[in-house]
């Protein structure tokens with residue numbers, strides 16, 4: 001059997017590093033930074049890391065909100081969604097993730113669009 005995406009991203013330590021970079025990128029991205037101005041970024045890193053570890057086949061059990069509940073009433077735009085995907089690609093590249101794994105992560109995130117945008 002081929003290795004899980006979790007394994008290929010470097011397991012828990014690798015994914016925590018990627019997600020920490022991703023959340024830091026949000027704070028520096030003018031399209032979305034204001035959205036996170038009042039957020040506890042340490043908590044967000046923890047939750048987003050758990051979410052990705054769970055979703056990629058790892059052992060952590062994500063206990064946060066489902067994506068629709070987490071983003072409801074924010075009225076997030078398509079441009080903001082693309083900006084978050086940009087932050088994700090940049091975080092993957094900065095952490096030397098391979099092309100194949102970058103594409104798999106992007107595909108997973110893109111498919112959450114309907115649970116995040118315009119709700």
Ligand code: HEM
Nearest residue numbers: 032035039040047048051064065070076080081084109112
């Ligand atoms: C596929 C894309 C996305 C994923 C996987 C995602 C994931 C998450 C997760 C796991 C949480 C934490 C939920 C909890 O604490 O229970 C969260 C919170 C949040 N997300 Fe997203 N998100 C995405 C896109 C976006 C976009 C496009 C925006 C707006 C620019 C956004 C803004 C926020 C904000 C403001 C919070 C709340 C932070 C806080 O607790 O203060 N997210 N997201």
